[in-house]
Amino acid sequence: MNNHISERITALRQQLGSSLAILGHHYQSDEVVQHVDFQGDSLELARKIPDLDAKYIVFCGVSFMAETAALLATKEQSVLIPDPKAHCCMAGTAPTQRVAKVLQEITDLGRKVIPLAYVNSTVGVKALCGEYGGSVCTSANAAIMLDWAMGQGDCVLFLPDKNLGMNTADLLRIPVQERAVLNVRDKDGLLDSDSLSRKLLLWPGVCAIHFRLKPEDVRLVQEDDPRPLVFVHPECEPGVVALANVSASTSGIIRAVREASPGATIYIGTEDNLVLRLARLNPDKHIYPLGAGYCSAMLKITEARLLSTLENLDEHAAVRVDSAIAPKARKALETMLDVMASRK
Secondary structure, eight states, X not given: OOHHHHHHHHHHHHHHGGGEEEEEETTSOHHHHTTOSEEEOHHHHHHHGGXXXXXXXXXXXXXXXXXXXXXXXXXXXXXXXXXXXXXXXXXXXXXXXXXXXXHHHHHHTTOXXXXXXXXXXXXXXXXXXXXXXXXXXXXXXXXXXXXXXXXTSSEEEEESBHHHHHHXXXXXXXXXXXXXXXXXXXXXXXXXXXXXXXXXXXXXXOOTTGGGOOHHHXXXXXHHOSSOEEEEOTTSOHHHHHHOSEEOOHHHHHHHHHHSOTTOEEXXXXXXXXXXXXXHHOTTSEEEEOSOOOOTTGGGOOHHHHHHXXXXXXXXXXXXXXXXXXXXXXXXXXXXXXXXXXXX
């Protein structure tokens, strides 16, 4: 960490006071996290936005998170991301035009399709969810939102993460024969009639970080020591989840670590910035990464870029959402928040 940069950020935060709010995702580095006002996963941070009075909201995360903040912020607020090129590769697996074509193809067959997009998706995809009466979800509330969506139409298109979709379907005990992973690569024939007859249609995207983890990684640590606890994120493939002691959202993993017994040996299958931070914050436990690695998009947000943003709040390009799609995308997000409020 650069002490000069850190001190300058601290001074600017004090100077700006309540006009500034810095939000940071759990996958951010410690050098950035030390400066945030609110730290959390996607759902926690989205819930913060409507209650913020700050003129400037600086979002330390990836671009889809900043877009979500811009949708929920007021017109008087500016949402900024220190590096606008911090794009989630999973979101890139579901281009808006391709998703629109798939939804239209399903609709043309006379089926009422409800799209449910993981928040790791573009604002264009979120707008399609709003247009078709669907919603969005996070890893923390995927089961609640998928259960809701299954009751809204003839079928659900869950996107873009097939692993989260399959693991959530397992939790809800949706029969395997009612699911289909779509082949959306063929531009001439996107879908087949057999797939479209299923209740749950899964987009074939994955998270590049969690996709690295395989069942063999879990078996290796279990062979070395039969007593370790294994906590993984539900973006991991079902074979990994099946071998783990806990499969949970980022916040769920943090809670599971906190509740584990002193002296426990824990291997965690999620982004390494978080895992190493949990190891430092829980010295009474033996915590190790399972091997997912670092998210390259999250690493684009550095302490130096955060400082540059704070020094140029009015010149730094604010996150903008096309006014033509903003209401539909906002509707999808608000539906999630409404469903979650009704299920409390």
